[in-house]
Amino acid sequence: MKQIKIIMISILFLGSTLEAQNKWSAEFRPGINFPAEDFKGSNIETGFGFEVTVGYRFMEHLHTYLGWGNNTFSIEDSNMDFEENGYTFGLQFIHPLWISEDLSYLFRLGAIYNHLKLEDVNGELIDDSGHGLGWQIETGLDYVIGSNWSLRPSLRYRSLSRDIDVIQNQTISMDLNYLSFGLGVSKSF
Template identity: 40%
Template sequence: MQKVVIYTIILLTCQQASTQEKWGVHFKPSMNFVTEDLDILDSQVGFGFEFDISYKFIDYFEAYAGWNWNSFKITTDETNRNDLNTFGYTFGLHFIHPAKSTNLSYFAQIGGVYNIMRLENENGRTVAESDNGLGWEIAAGVEIALGSSTWHLRPQIGFRSFSRDLVINNLNSQIQLNHIFLSNGLIKRF
């Protein structure tokens, strides 16, 4: 009987150890650089952030889902300064592979976005808004474990593509927003 109890404790301990750090919570602020010249943009540089939750379902692979928001400055004429904001949901897969004998891992990401474009004036009022629409994103970078803790830094570079129709000054305009993003996220694994 004593052997059964010892084997059960060892089995439960091993099972618990293998399920540790399957979940991750990730916050990443980003700088965005538009890859095409859009006439409505005042600046080709924007900013934003993303929050997501990930789950490692097999070695090296995890699924993620989250929420993002990005903002770009635009000018509709010489006197009005507006913001073009995109926000919505993100989803996809991460491939994460640890480098041997270091606290470093390499990762690649492929996923989708389900976003809205919104044009806001300088007072924060909505001038135009699109419907939700699908887009895609890819990224790569490194993940750095901070000591022996479950906190990690994740600098990355990526590309996001998203297209929606907006009615601006009574004209229907399709806006193709392709941008490169640079971010340095913080992850808590548990």
């Protein structure tokens, strides 16, 4: 009788351990950013950045995610650059495609809590907008390459509005809207 209890407890423990595997994921996503509009008469050049996120699968195809990212843009014909960085969080839906069990589509909808830093060419801070809320939407693919590793090419649209003091307390409202193409590398555990 004691052996049966031990076996039952072992089966329950093993079953719950197996079910809990691969609920967490970590992703590193470098990207190239294409601004959707100009900045007060100046052209914003293509930007570059990266993001690091951690995700948790709480339903079969539904995950939450939380992360931090940094994106840098130059302003054409100007001695200024700006940097957007801060936090991202939201929900992601990953569902296998009928083509292959290793290929899934990915959809994310979330918020960002970022700030904009305006800097001169020497990297000296001109102004920091302070953190504020924005939003993002993303779609892409999740391709399993083995041993719980995935490649995640995706296209994202991100929007953030903040006020910045440029010269002698002249405040301008800056709307940063851009498309970002990234290639994430993800590990689930």
